[in-house]
Amino acid sequence: MLDVDGLTKTYDGHGRSVEAIRDLTFHVGDGEFVCVVGPSGAGKTTLLRCIAGLLDNSGGTVTLDGTPVTGPPAGMAVVFQEYGRSLFPWLTVRRNVEMPLKEKGLGRAERAAKVDAALASVGLRDSAGAHPWQLSGGMQQRVAIARAVAYEPRVLLMDEPFAAVDAQTRAELEDLVRRLWRELGITVLFVTHDIDESVYLGQRVLVLSNRPTVVLEDVPVPLPDNRDQLETRSSTSFTETRNHVYELVQTAKRGGRPAHAG
Amino acid sequence: MTTVSTVTEPTLDRPARTRAPAGGRWREPLLGLLGLAIVVAVVEALPRLGVVNGRFLPPFSTMARALGSELATANFWTALGQTLGGWAAGLALAMIAGLVVGVIVGSVPFLRAVTASTVEFLRPIPSVALIPLVVLMYGSRPQSALVLVVYASFWQVLVQVLYGVADVDPVVRDTARSYRFSRWSIVRTVVWPTALPYVVTGFRLAAAVALILEITAELIIGVPGLGRSIGVAQSSGAVAQTYALVIVVGLIGVAVNASARAVERRVLRWHTSVRRDL
Amino acid sequence: MTDLPRRVLAALGLPIVLVALWWVLSAHSSSFFWPPLSEIVAAFPRTWTADPIMHDVLPSLARLAIGYLIALVAGVALGTAIGSFRTLRALCEPTLEFFRAVPPPVLIPVIALFAGYTGWTAKVITIALGCVWPILLNTVEGVRSLDEVLRDTARSYRFGRTSTLLQVVLRGSSPRIAAGARQALSIGVILMVISELFGANRGLGAAIVQFQRSFAVPQMWTGIILLGLIGVALSGLFRLVEHQTLAWYRGLRQAERGA
Known part of the structure; x- marks a missing residue:
């Protein structure tokens, strides 16, 4: 491997x-x-x-x-130590997770499904519309993990x-x-x-x-x-x-x- | 203390940037000089190769010669002195006025609340709007330039001082008050140290704006100084001389920016070290 | 929201008092330079009728808009390029420092050498050349200081070139770009006015100087006030746009300060 x-x-x-x-x-x-x-x-x-x-x-x-x-x-996905700096502060949580999938060329429906699943798996379904800086440090790192997970x-x-x-x-x-x-x-x-x-x-x-x-x-x-x-x-x-x-x-x-x- | 940054989380210290690949510390200054040399070479070559008419853009060497003969004239030095004098006087007045008004208005919540909208309204009024008025009142005397310079740079200072005074920690202020510090010593020991970095930033911004307005007044209204010399040179067809004077004014601008930044760095370093000791 | 009336009063109180003072103090003014405010107000609608608005004010604003937009596009494009490459940045930095430090109004005589100073082109070039430096230098600074973790994130998720540039680099630099654009706007207004004082023509600045030269003092005052209003309106417009596009940045800053 x-x-x-x-x-x-x-x-x-x-x-x-x-x-x-x-x-x-x-x-x-x-x-x-x-x-x-x-x-x-x-x-x-x-x-x-x-x-x-x-x-x-x-x-x-x-x-x-x-x-x-x-x-x-x-x-390959990377989760950095500096969660606050690896999330795009101008995007919402949902868009942060979605962004790499867009780059992968996935369609809108597929993206939405994967983002929802990833956010649910880290327990952040309710924070999808927030911006990263509105969340606590631990939650921000969850977003970064969700982003990695959604990327499969x-x-x-x-x-x-x-x-x-x-x-x-x-x-x-x-x-x-x-x-x-x-x-x-x-x-x-x-x-x-x-x-x-x-x-x-x-x-x-x-x-x-x-x-x-x-x-x-x-x-x-x-x-x-x-x-x-x-x-x-x-x-x-x-x-x-x-x-x-x-x-x-x-x-x-x-x-x-x-x-x-x- | 809200003003002391809480750099406890490791997320906040940035790792050293991946630095200089090769060539050591002379690389960047040398490249910068090379860049300037390229610009000079292009300005030299364009008119010589006939790409640009030499009547509009003389070769750099011709500008340099014109600059050399300018430097030998008494008029040039008088004009330089007038420009710098007008700039310094306007800047000093704006600093004093901005500081006094800023500290008073900033320290009194009522005044602050009442004047906020007025400051926001007056600040964006372009200072050049006052040109016709000062021309009527003072003609091309130095007072015309002074009014424009003071008006334009006053707002820069005032706004920064207001930010600075607002940044004072209320706990520290209350502590000082509870120990029955006098009003003056509160300003001296609490307000001033907090506001200082803002004041210095205001100074840097005001210094640049003041130079722009001083030159503008000289050029447009005919107040004696380098700006007027540029206008005269241009209208009398002394092209190389025009460029030479523009270069001089640019160099003054570089000097003003660089020294204002040096002052800022020096004061700010002192400031942060003091704060760290607290 | 009980303090809303109080806030309105605080915001409007002093301006009303100042205008009232001006009105009262100048009411019986016989000073040539300071005509009664009532006279200025009366002169306003007579001075700024459809014709001067169509032929002076709007062309001035159009020149400002064109020059400013050229500066914005060129400044952001060049600034991004210079900010992205270390060597290019080192090469350009002292030269840019020089051009930034040249007070923009001296561009006018230089541009006048090339093209004369009557048409639109020379004025638009003046405005664009004067506005471009703060935008350019702030873009360089914004691109340069973009967080490296963000760059690494974009790279490790294999973002394409275009979307790295648009979605990461430019978005991340946008607060600095906006700061430069705001400085440029006030320089642009200055240049819009004084480019018209050179080689008298039509335009807002030219019109005001015309009033001054013919000693039409109340009209001149209406021009000064109009210019002031335009300055205030433009900065208000800018703030509106900034408020919309940089809401995330304000939130981020507040969150950092609260931490």
């Missing part, structure tokens, strides 16, 4: 170059839910932007279904989407994303700096090293598909996985790197 092979990214500018990503390789299978965590400044966002085709990589390849990613590929992507990239919402809203949105993933059977790559969140959401957690970034460890999450904020988070396997990931991130912060990589 999604293959990242030997990806490197070096920023040049002002006479010096910064090596952000060094040799990242991983694979995400069809229908998987994979989380990416790492210490802040680990180049998580850079990685995501490279995969999304928003940023040219310096070396290596990103392939989606065997096709190399050179620009934003079809069948095969891969959904999420860049720390809940970093800016309060804890309660965050738990709701986490469950929303889990539910949509299971209902729609899409592939999700979820970038976060929150260790608990990564374990709670993902089937696998990729822990990134410090800059220049490599994959420190690919941690499988031994939790059932049916997850619950209370039960799952208090289970032993959750705690064990969480502690393991926590230690890895601490290692990464101290500059620890996997044995086989530079």
